[in-house]
Amino acid sequence: MNKELIEFVTQLVSNENLLMHEPMKNHTTFRVGGEAEYFVKLPDVQAFCALIKRFSEEGIPFFVLGNGSNILVGDKGIPGFVLDTSAFLTDITVEGERITAQAGALLSKVANTAKAQALAGMEFASGIPGTIGGAIVMNAGAYDGEMAFVVESVTVVDANGVIRTLSNEEMQFGYRTSILKKEAYYVLSTVLKLQTGERAQIEEKMADFAARRREKQPLEYPSAGSTFKRPEGHFAGKLIMDAGLRGFRIGGAQVSEKHCGFVINVGGSSAADIVDLMDEVRERVEKQFGVTLEPEVIRVGDF
Numbered sequence: 001m002n003k004e005l006i007e008f009v010t011q012l013v014s015n016e017n018l019l020m021h022e023p024m025k026n027h028t029t030f031r032v033g034g035e036a037e038y039f040v041k042l043p044d045v046q047a048f049c050a051l052i053k054r055f056s057e058e059g060i061p062f063f064v065l066g067n068g069s070n071i072l073v074g075d076k077g078i079p080g081f082v083l084d085t086s087a088f089l090t091d092i093t094v095e096g097e098r099i100t101a102q103a104g105a106l107l108s109k110v111a112n113t114a115k116a117q118a119l120a121g122m123e124f125a126s127g128i129p130g131t132i133g134g135a136i137v138m139n140a141g142a143y144d145g146e147m148a149f150v151v152e153s154v155t156v157v158d159a160n161g162v163i164r165t166l167s168n169e170e171m172q173f174g175y176r177t178s179i180l181k182k183e184a185y186y187v188l189s190t191v192l193k194l195q196t197g198e199r200a201q202i203e204e205k206m207a208d209f210a211a212r213r214r215e216k217q218p219l220e221y222p223s224a225g226s227t228f229k230r231p232e233g234h235f236a237g238k239l240i241m242d243a244g245l246r247g248f249r250i251g252g253a254q255v256s257e258k259h260c261g262f263v264i265n266v267g268g269s270s271a272a273d274i275v276d277l278m279d280e281v282r283e284r285v286e287k288q289f290g291v292t293l294e295p296e297v298i299r300v301g302d303f
């Protein structure tokens with residue numbers, strides 16, 4: 001990376017927010033991954049926009065990180081810059097039935113804010129360990145709720161550094177997807193439109209969802225949640241279980257015994273272990289049932 005570029009970044013974000021050779025295993029829920037060449041803790045929206053513009057113009061590789069709960073970072077790490085939204089872009093404000101949240105705000109915090117204000121609609125998201133930005137890109141969902149049902153608008157920056165606000169319709173939400181999977185737009189913030197509800201009921205719903213997660217999901221191990229998308233007409237976990245793969249292990253990566261839809265890191269897993277396990281699972285399920293499993297987890301960096 002040339003000196004002038006590093007000076008440009010340092011001026012925008014200050015020395016302490018620019019880290020070199022940062023281990024990505026410290027920033028992913030899988031707890032695996034090599035180093036980010038440069039890791040930037042974005043201090044504000046201005047720096048975010050200026051960096052996106054400059055990197056896009058000059059073809060400098062970069063990756064926008066939320067909470068790292070839906071990614072698998074390769075053992076050889078991420079070349080270029082990782083732009084971390086989760087350190088400082090975390091503001092949450094409430095006005096009537098609307099919550100405005102910055103990209104790096106955690107879903108659990110937004111859901112708790114909604115609960116405190118007796119606003120219903122975000123209960124489904126309280127146990128999803130991601131940020132608003134990551135959840136919007138993926139249209140994260142659970143228990144019959146999804147981001148598409150609560151998002152009123154999303155403010156994004158494009159590759160030219162231009163800020164625009166997209167309506168719910170313009171976001172083109174679908175199952176685990178949105179326009180952000182196709183276009184080079186990066187989430188700055190969102191406005192969520194919720195409904196006035198009963199605080200006790202909201203609390204009860206959140207507690208029920210949390211209990212169901214604890215009972216069904218291997219939350220005691222590092223993972224990235226559901227490893228594969230739900231294939232039409234099937235459940236990935238059931239197919240994997242029926243293929244006899246419950247507990248199947250390669251190195252430190254294992255098909256969870258508690259929920260076969262989760263690949264977990266049982267200790268010391270490499271990204272390569274997880275990739276090998278996912279490939280093997282896909283192959284065996286395809287062979288036995290003719291169903292192709294599509295990964296939900298996003299691969300990032302060099303493997």
Ligand SMILES: Cc1cc2nc3c(=O)[nH]c(=O)nc-3n(C[C@H](O)[C@H](O)[C@H](O)COP(=O)(O)OP(=O)(O)OC[C@H]3O[C@@H](n4cnc5c(N)ncnc54)[C@H](O)[C@@H]3O)c2cc1C
Binds near residue numbers: 069130186187217
């Ligand atoms: C135990 C566990 C349970 C889970 N349960 C669920 C569940 O019930 N439902 C569900 O949908 N998911 C679930 N997940 C997956 C994950 O939590 C969600 O997909 C979450 O929304 C990802 O958010 P993140 O901030 O961690 O994104 P990251 O993993 O950091 O990033 C995911 C993608 O979003 C992009 N991105 C992040 N922020 C921005 C931004 N500001 N602008 C543009 N792009 C951005 C990244 O570049 C990347 O491509 C679970 C994961 C775990 C570990």
